[in-house]
Amino acid sequence: MPHGVGARFFEVCSSTNRLASDAALEGLQGPCWFIGGAQEAGRGRRGRAWTSEPGNLYASLLFRPSLKPADMAALPFICALAVRDTFIALGADADTVRCKWPNDVLISGKKASGILIESSARNADALDFVVIGIGMNLAHFPADALFPATSLATEIGQAVPVQDAASHLARILYDRLNAWNVADFAAIAREWTEVAWGLGCPVTLRTTGETFTGTPVRLEADGALLVTLDGGHEKRLYAGDVFPVNTAEQEGNEDASHH
């Protein structure tokens, strides 16, 4: 772990995000990583479950940035870039590792990582704590995922120990968080855009209660995805999922899906 960063390991736990936020509520200052060998109640984005058998990385970082909630726009992209760097450090071919809005990381077009950021604010002007939860498919992946999935082992033909992934990730994310200039969203947006998946081509977009086709154009300064709709109108997306157009109809069974 980088100097000054704590770490707590659990062979099996409910959810490392849960442990991290419980510890924060009990007063732990952090920064501190919570790393689980397996999770019994792994949380995904948008209320989904995250399948968490042994062999993959399940890790959450608790920290207390002196920032306003509104300053957080770049954080999902910083985290996704850090996970991308980690896959590359572990042997993935850089050209194959791409970031999918809002904060997934794909290898060869398939989801290899998911990130769930949860935060608690004292008020509109001050965050209390932030938990960055990261799942990296090192050894296996769910066959029935919402978005087609893969693992690092499948892509590079080699097993990677969880500890190696954890130590690379901790170092890389530490460096990226320290380098973060909250006033310069554009710098992060530029970097993310260079390695983004699905920009400039038609995709299926799903937000709460709505599924439509559009072409993602760019990231806006508040982290929204600017999309051009078929009729030429523009729309800003603040939450949702992006799919290739031809998997558009895998609707309706979100709760039974994992990633």
Ligand code: BTN
């Ligand atoms: C997603 O839906 O894509 C986000 C998945 C995030 C999973 C990670 S695994 C470690 C941490 N603990 C959790 O319960 N969830 C996150």
